[in-house]
Amino acid sequence: MKKGIFLFSLLMFFVLIFSGCKKEAKILQEPLEKTDFFLGTVCSIKIYDDVDSTVLEKAFKRLKEIEDKMTINAEGSEVDEVNKNSGIKPVKVSEDVYYVIKTGKEFGKVSEGLFDITIGSIVKLWNIGTDYARVPEDYEIKEKLPLVNYDDIELNDSEKTVFLKKKGMMIDLGGIAKGYAADEVCRILKENGVEHAIINLGGNVLAMGENPVKNRDWNIGIQNPYSIRGDYFAIVPIKDKTVVSSGVYERYFEANGKRYHHILDTKTGYPVENNLVGTTIITDKSIVADALSTTIFAAGIEKGLKIVNSMEGVEAIFITKDKKVYITDGLRGKINITNEEFKLAN
Numbered sequence: 508m509k510k511g512i513f514l515f516s517l518l519m520f521f522v523l524i525f526s527g528c529k530k531e532a533k534i535l536q537e538p539l540e541k542t543d544f545f546l547g548t549v550c551s552i553k554i555y556d557d558v559d560s561t562v563l564e565k566a567f568k569r570l571k572e573i574e575d576k577m578t579i580n581a582e583g584s585e586v587d588e589v590n591k592n593s594g595i596k597p598v599k600v601s602e603d604v605y606y607v608i609k610t611g612k613e614f615g616k617v618s619e620g621l622f623d624i625t626i627g628s629i630v631k632l633w634n635i636g637t638d639y640a641r642v643p644e645d646y647e648i649k650e651k652l653p654l655v656n657y658d659d660i661e662l663n664d665s666e667k668t669v670f671l672k673k674k675g676m677m678i679d680l681g682g683i684a685k686g687y688a689a690d691e692v693c694r695i696l697k698e699n700g701v702e703h704a705i706i707n708l709g710g711n712v713l714a715m716g717e718n719p720v721k722n723r724d725w726n727i728g729i730q731n732p733y734s735i736r737g738d739y740f741a742i743v744p745i746k747d748k749t750v751v752s753s754g755v756y757e758r759y760f761e762a763n764g765k766r767y768h769h770i771l772d773t774k775t776g777y778p779v780e781n782n783l784v785g786t787t788i789i790t791d792k793s794i795v796a797d798a799l800s801t802t803i804f805a806a807g808i809e810k811g812l813k814i815v816n817s818m819e820g821v822e823a824i825f826i827t828k829d830k831k832v833y834i835t836d837g838l839r840g841k842i843n844i845t846n847e848e849f850k851l852a853n
Contacts (some may be wrong), residue, residue, distance in 0.1 A: 533557035534703070534719040545570040546578075546685050547636070548709025552692065555703040555719050562699040566692045570708075573691065576604050577684045579627060579677065586678055590627065594674030597663065605667045607680055607687050607794070608660065614683070614798040615657030618814065621805040622798055623773045627677025628654045632776075635769040636758035642767065648776035651675075655773050686751060686797025689713045693793075710757070713749040713793050731846060732756045732785035732826055740846040741824075743838065745789060751796035753804045754785030754826070770804055781807045787824040788815075789838070795821070808833050827852075 538553040541563045552566055576585045585604045592598050600608070611624035628651040632643040654676045661670040671678065685708045692706050693713055703716040705725065714725040724746045728739030732754045743750065758769040772779045786804040788796040799821065803811030808825050815823040815835055824842070825833040831852035834842055844851060 536720060538704075539563065541567065543567055543570075545574050546688060546708065547681070548685070550708045551705075552696075552707075553705045554696065554701050556701050558700050562696060562701060565699065566695050569691050569695055570688055573603065573684065573688045576601060577607065577680045579631075579679055579681075586680060589669045589671060590677045593671035593676040597661070597666070597668035597670035599666060599668050602667065603687075605662070605669065607683060608669055608678060609662055610687075610794060611678075611680065611683050611798070612657050612660050612662065614802065618798075618802040618806070620657065620773055622682065622802040623655055623657045624678050624680060624683065625655050625657055625660065625671070625676055626771055626773055627679035628675060629771055629776045630679045630681070631677065633767070633769075633771070635760060635767065640760040640767075642762050643776075652774075652776050655776075682801045683794060683798050685709065685711045686749075686792070686794035689749065689793035689797075711749070711751045711793055711797060714745050715747065717746045729787050729824060729842075730754065730756065730785065733830075738846075740826075740849045741832070741842050741844045743789065743824075743842050748789055748791065749793040749796045750787060750789050751793060751800045752785060752787040753800040754783075756785065770801060772805065779805050782827045782829075783807060783825060784828055785824075785826040786811065789822040789824075790820055799823075 535555050535557055538555050539560055540551065540553040542549060542551040550570060552563060578584050579586055579590065581587065585600045589598045589600065608624065614622045629648065632647055632651060634640045654673055659672040659676060661672060689706050689708050689711050693715060696704055696715065701715065703719045706713040710730060712727055714727060717723060718725045724744035726742045726744055727750045729741040729743060730752050731738045731740040753770060755768040759766050768778045770779045783804055786800050788800045790796050803814060803823055806814060811823065811825060812835065815821050822835045822837045830849045832844065832849050833853045
């Protein structure tokens with residue numbers, strides 16, 4: 508009996524010793540990183556955990572998959588098939604595409620149509636961000652406006668089919684796909700043991716964990732809408748959050764002395780005209796931040812603040828043409844404006 512107790516005690520001793528000597532994850536001073544071009548923008552991932560470099564390949568493979576399914580600029584993508592069959596028949600799509608389209612439709616309701624993924628036919632008229640950008644004739648825009656209505660997206664949850672009720676309707680996921688892609692990259696990194704990383708998909712920034720090198724929150728720069736060099740006008744410390752910005756600086760062209768940016772008014776078919784030049788959303792999920800940053804830009808400050816304040820865990824920044832900065836209450840005392848040309852207004 509005593510021998511049994513002794514052996515049990517010895518066993519427990521070794522269990523405690525080895526569990527106490529568990530090796531801590533190694534932190535890299537210089538991150539494991541990769542940059543490539545997907546979803547119409549430069550995408551970069553920086554990993555600070557000592558993990559196998561193949562995780563980067565997995566992440567970028569996922570970005571390619573999402574791009575191939577959701578682009579409207581390539582024949583044969585799932586979204587292209589849905590658009591081709593508008594007014595004809597439902598199209599079965601993958602879980603990915605169905606989820607993003609369904610989320611897009613939900614944000615159409617939340618925003619009362621300010622954000623509408625059926626804007627595709629108008630987007631194609633303008634072609635902003637391509638070599639074929641132009642100012643469409645007014646009659647062209649008026650012809651396409653009746654095709655913009657998120658309520659005309661018919662979804663079948665059990666069959667995972669999407670049907671656009673009117674012939675000529677087009678879905679464009681450009682205002683939400685990058686957010687979904689950032690969330691998916693984050694999921695893949697976590698599944699492969701990554702706890703500290705920065706995912707940057709053309710300004711859609713997602714910060715995983717804290718900055719392990721400095722043992723504090725990541726300091727994320729907020730884009731200066733007036734800078735063509737990508738300078739920041741402010742810094743916000745975040746941890747396990749995403750920061751997504753929208754504005755007139757992202758994609759635009761000039762014609763007859765006027766600048767035309769890519770955020771289109773779903774009611775007029777022309778670029779949104781208000782007192783804003785940029786908006787930023789800070790929240791937990793990038794797909795939410797992506798849709799909301801566009802929504803509040805189109806809404807303007809007063810209505811945009813109402814939308815954000817009605818949602819839990821969401822903060823926002825609004826930048827006006829006269830360089831005034833409006834923020835939600837949760838950012839008070841946290842945002843650091845580094846460019847003296849910009850002034851906090853509220």
